[in-house]
Amino acid sequence: xxxxxxxxxxxxxxxxxxxxxxxxxxxxxxxxxxxxxxxxxxxxxxxxxxxxxxxxxxxxxxxxxxxxxxxxxxxxxxxxxxxxxxxxxxxxxxxxxxxxxxxxxxxxxxxxxxxxxxxxxxxxxxxxxxxxxxxxxxxxxxxxxxxxxxxxxxxxxxxxxxxxxxxxxxxxxxxxxxxxxxxxxxxxxxxxxxxxxxxxxxxxxxxxxxxxxxxxxxxxxxxxxxxxxxxxxxxxxxxxxxxxxxxxxxxxxxxxxxxxxxxxxxxxxxxxxxxxxxxxxxxxxxxxxxxxxxxxxxxxxxxx
Amino acid sequence: xxxxxxxxxxxxxxxxxxxxxxxxxxxxxxxxxxxxxxxxxxxxxxxxxxxxxxxxxxxxxxxxxxxxxxxxxxxxxxxxxxxxxxxxxxxxxxxxxxxxxxxxxxxxxxxxxxxxxxxxxxxxxxxxxxxxxxxxxxxxxxxxxxxxxxxxxxxxxxxxxxxxxxxxxxxxxxxxxxxxxxxxxxxxxxxxxxxxxxxxxxxxxxxxxxxxxxxxxxxxxxxxxxxxxxxxxxxxxxxxxxxxxxxxxxxxxxxxxxxxxxxxxxxxxxxxxxxxxxxxxxxxxxxxxxxxxxxxxxxxxxxxxxxxxxxxxxxxxxxxxxx
Numbered sequence: 001x002x003x004x005x006x007x008x009x010x011x012x013x014x015x016x017x018x019x020x021x022x023x024x025x026x027x028x029x030x031x032x033x034x035x036x037x038x039x040x041x042x043x044x045x046x047x048x049x050x051x052x053x054x055x056x057x058x059x060x061x062x063x064x065x066x067x068x069x070x071x072x073x074x075x076x077x078x079x080x081x082x083x084x085x086x087x088x089x090x091x092x093x094x095x096x097x098x099x100x101x102x103x104x105x106x107x108x109x110x111x112x113x114x115x116x117x118x119x120x121x122x123x124x125x126x127x128x129x130x131x132x133x134x135x136x137x138x139x140x141x142x143x144x145x146x147x148x149x150x151x152x153x154x155x156x157x158x159x160x161x162x163x164x165x166x167x168x169x170x171x172x173x174x175x176x177x178x179x180x181x182x183x184x185x186x187x188x189x190x191x192x193x194x195x196x197x198x199x200x201x202x203x204x205x206x207x208x209x210x211x212x213x214x215x216x217x218x219x220x221x222x223x224x225x226x227x228x229x230x231x232x233x234x235x236x237x238x239x240x241x242x243x244x245x246x247x248x249x250x251x252x253x254x255x256x257x258x259x260x261x262x263x264x265x266x267x268x269x270x271x272x273x274x275x276x277x278x279x280x281x282x283x284x285x286x287x288x289x290x291x292x293x294x295x296x297x298x299x300x301x302x303x304x
Numbered sequence: 305x306x307x308x309x310x311x312x313x314x315x316x317x318x319x320x321x322x323x324x325x326x327x328x329x330x331x332x333x334x335x336x337x338x339x340x341x342x343x344x345x346x347x348x349x350x351x352x353x354x355x356x357x358x359x360x361x362x363x364x365x366x367x368x369x370x371x372x373x374x375x376x377x378x379x380x381x382x383x384x385x386x387x388x389x390x391x392x393x394x395x396x397x398x399x400x401x402x403x404x405x406x407x408x409x410x411x412x413x414x415x416x417x418x419x420x421x422x423x424x425x426x427x428x429x430x431x432x433x434x435x436x437x438x439x440x441x442x443x444x445x446x447x448x449x450x451x452x453x454x455x456x457x458x459x460x461x462x463x464x465x466x467x468x469x470x471x472x473x474x475x476x477x478x479x480x481x482x483x484x485x486x487x488x489x490x491x492x493x494x495x496x497x498x499x500x501x502x503x504x505x506x507x508x509x510x511x512x513x514x515x516x517x518x519x520x521x522x523x524x525x526x527x528x529x530x531x532x533x534x535x536x537x538x539x540x541x542x543x544x545x546x547x548x549x550x551x552x553x554x555x556x557x558x559x560x561x562x563x564x565x566x567x568x569x570x571x572x573x574x575x576x577x578x579x580x581x582x583x584x585x586x587x588x589x590x591x592x593x594x595x596x597x598x599x600x601x602x603x604x605x606x607x608x609x610x611x612x613x614x615x616x617x618x619x620x621x622x623x624x625x626x627x
Contacts (some may be wrong), residue, residue: 016520062465109344112337119334137597140355193336222445
């Protein structure tokens with residue numbers, strides 16, 4: 001992380017720097033604390049409420065601020081029912097398959113565009129760059145998806161957003177920064193393009209590949225609108241739709257079976273448990289990829 | 305923003321001789337690259353090129369059942385003319401532009417100030433921790449952010465709960481159309497400001513530390529160093545991002561508004577993208593909705609190109625640069 005500041009390593013004051021005044025330091029400390037609380041506070045309350053019993057929630061009359069016995073009852077109820085468990089499976093499947101497809105297609109595509117002067121290089125690059133400046137519009141894309149018969153299939157959640165021009169260009173500019181001499185010497189040794197990409201280019205671009213894959217994964221996991229548009233069959237709903245329907249709008253879930261999905265209004269603990277389930281994947285992969293943010297994509301991008 | 309650079313001049317290697325090759329020789333040499341490009345090309349053609357051309361329905365009285373795209377009657381610019389008589393469309397334009405303007409003042413500076421604050425944290429550990437925390441909400445979905453805000457500021461939320469416990473009246477900011485612009489701006493700050501600070505932190509890291517030392521030796525105190533070194537160092541990035549934001553003025557977000565439209569009503573929450581969806585998909589007049597979408601796409605295209613011109617004129621690199 002230290003890459004990103006003008007400060008020396010080790011977190012000391014530079015010798016010429018004046019000591020901060022106590023008032024200034026107090027003000028800064030307060031501000032930083034407020035910012036951290038503004039982000040983590042809501043998460044804390046939500047996690048705690050999801051772990052509280054219905055009795056506790058009723059007693060405090062809403063969200064739980066002070067722990068009073070931890071119970072996994074809400075989670076047990078959620079996963080004993082098919083609706084939410086199925087949505088988690090759908091979201092996981094779409095995210096995994098979508099990320100593999102997107103990352104694969106983008107890596108191949110970015111590498112194929114990384115050599116100016118190659119056959120059809122300019123028109124192919126141009127077709128990607130156009131995606132930055134013009135969006136065809138929701139309705140023509142919708143007509144295309146339904147025209148291909150993809151409505152109510154999981155492919156409708158993957159294919160329309162499978163290629164992000166931004167990610168392709170980020171990958172491409174990294175591939176282009178790999179010294180040409182390395183690739184040329186591999187070529188002289190008889191390596192084909194696929195082998196060069198797999199054996200030389202990818203191992204040298206682990207950080208950027210990880211970040212791009214994470215961007216795709218987060219995009220698939222979070223996507224709500226495409227599912228709302230293309231998936232009518234409630235059994236194929238991803239978690240984002242459940243979250244909207246059940247948590248934001250407090251509507252009972254469709255195709256009620258038992259437990260959570262009865263006609264009874266959702267209890268707060270169960271709602272919050274669904275929120276937690278939706279947050280968890282981001283929280284799990286985040287620390288692994290976080291260290292690449294600075295070194296990987298952004299700094300390279302701005303320093304050009 | 306070099307990541308968006310179209311092509312970058314490359315060191316002359318073996319490819320330097322490629323210019324003299326015939327296209328047949330090039331094809332024989334580069335066919336593996338074409339094979340690699342094919343999957344991406346198929347997706348881009350299917351979900352970008354074909355839909356982009358499918359915008360012809362904006363000029364049709366489009367009926368998917370009787371005519372389809374080949375059989376529906378052409379009506380020229382009628383749909384576009386109707387758009388400008390549609391009060392809801394005009395409201396969508398007005399809302400979009402006022403949200404852009406409002407957020408330019410109340411959102412745009414936040415990541416810059418946050419970057420300065422982060423940069424001023426001396427302990428490396430604390431800084432890494434705070435950075436990790438403030439970047440995080442960027443990875444949450446809008447559904448999630450809105451669910452969280454609802455739990456905090458909604459009618460049954462934490463704030464209302466605390467107010468009621470203390471004998472006050474509850475509040476519900478999630479359904480109040482008068483304060484909607486404040487609500488969405490605070491949601492945007494919560495979700496995106498931390499991540500937005502990265503680019504300014506990166507710019508700060510490129511400032512030569514010797515400048516600070518020299519200034520300090522010459523007697524410049526903290527605030528003068530900030531004014532004369534830090535801010536000028538950030539200026540190119542600030543100018544660039546400002547121009548890009550203006551070029552993107554018609555995009556204020558989509559899911560954020562779709563998700564809250566029913567709660568606050570369309571008066572306050574209708575923006576360009578939601579209008580396209582509701583006028584086209586919901587009323588079933590796909591040609592009309594496509595016209596609104598195409599209008600937005602083309603105006604957006606012009607704005608981006610204009611913004612990029614300005615960026616070039618100011619000596620910045622812009623979104624793309626000519627190779």
